[in-house]
Amino acid sequence: METDTRSPIARVRGLGSAKEGVQHWWVQRLTAVALVPLSIWFVAGVVAMTGAPWAQAGAWIGRPLNATLMILLLGLGFHHAQLGLQVVVEDYVHAEGPKLALLILVKLLALALALAGTIAVLRLSFGAAA
Amino acid sequence: MSAEPAASGGLRPRPLSPHLQIYRRQLTSVLSILHRATGIALSAGALLLVWWLAAAAAGPESYDRFSAIAGSVPGRLLLLGWTLSFFYHLANGIRHLWWDTGRGLDLPSVYRSGYAVLAFTAVATLLAWVLGYWARGV
Numbered sequence: 001m002e003t004d005t006r007s008p009i010a011r012v013r014g015l016g017s018a019k020e021g022v023q024h025w026w027v028q029r030l031t032a033v034a035l036v037p038l039s040i041w042f043v044a045g046v047v048a049m050t051g052a053p054w055a056q057a058g059a060w061i062g063r064p065l066n067a068t069l070m071i072l073l074l075g076l077g078f079h080h081a082q083l084g085l086q087v088v089v090e091d092y093v094h095a096e097g098p099k100l101a102l103l104i105l106v107k108l109l110a111l112a113l114a115l116a117g118t119i120a121v122l123r124l125s126f127g128a129a130a
Numbered sequence: 131m132s133a134e135p136a137a138s139g140g141l142r143p144r145p146l147s148p149h150l151q152i153y154r155r156q157l158t159s160v161l162s163i164l165h166r167a168t169g170i171a172l173s174a175g176a177l178l179l180v181w182w183l184a185a186a187a188a189g190p191e192s193y194d195r196f197s198a199i200a201g202s203v204p205g206r207l208l209l210l211g212w213t214l215s216f217f218y219h220l221a222n223g224i225r226h227l228w229w230d231t232g233r234g235l236d237l238p239s240v241y242r243s244g245y246a247v248l249a250f251t252a253v254a255t256l257l258a259w260v261l262g263y264w265a266r267g268v
Contacts, residue, residue: 117180
């Protein structure tokens with residue numbers, strides 16, 4: 001029995017009622033896969049630098065490879081977090097006004113924090129703080 | 131999945147959300163909500179990462195201030211919570227990715243992978259902290 005009530009063109013486009021299809025789901029998975037090695041690298045690095053003085057920690061962050069990985073971690077990590085928090089807000093906050101406000105806040109905050117972290121890494125990388 | 135009531139002629143019973151007061155928790159549901167909880171915790175903990183980077187970029191005095199706060203007892207407890215959340219979310223996230231391939235979804239496998247995630251979280255957290263204290267030389 002045919003139970004699909006979508007029109008043939010809607011079925012082909014596969015974008016659903018929110019008009020974005022599986023984009024959210026897919027990007028969450030893509031960032032998750034990338035974050036597996038990145039986050040393990042980060043935790044291993046931080047554990048190895050427990051109690052290290054500023055000169056050593058700053059030099060470690062500023063090294064080109066580490067700085068690159070750290071900026072990737074910031075970008076992908078905050079993007080992943082923002083996607084997850086979006087779903088949490090959508091699930092639990094039902095009043096339209098507060099929901100919209102929280103969603104905007106979460107997304108802008110994630111962007112701002114990723115940017116702030118990236119600038120800190122670049123500053124260490126280009127030696128302005130040394 | 132409840133069967134369709136053949137003779138009642140009524141609507142098919144729709145799935146209901148659990149009634150939290152009388153809901154009997156199981157490993158599956160607890161691990162599921164823990165994934166969300168640790169995700170929220172890690173998002174909040176990411177502030178710590180940015181703070182660490184900003185403190186390092188600002189110079190030795192800021193970095194020492196950060197180290198003192200992170201190394202205090204409340205700071206260490208927070209970091210312990212962060213470590214637990216991280217390893218849980220990492221392992222359970224990989225479990226989710228595995229499920230996304232359509233594998234491991236029968237009940238015995240789900241329980242087995244669930245216990246494996248808990249064991250990994252405990253062992254990895256312990257290992258990270260032992261290595262951290264070792265690196266610190268205390």
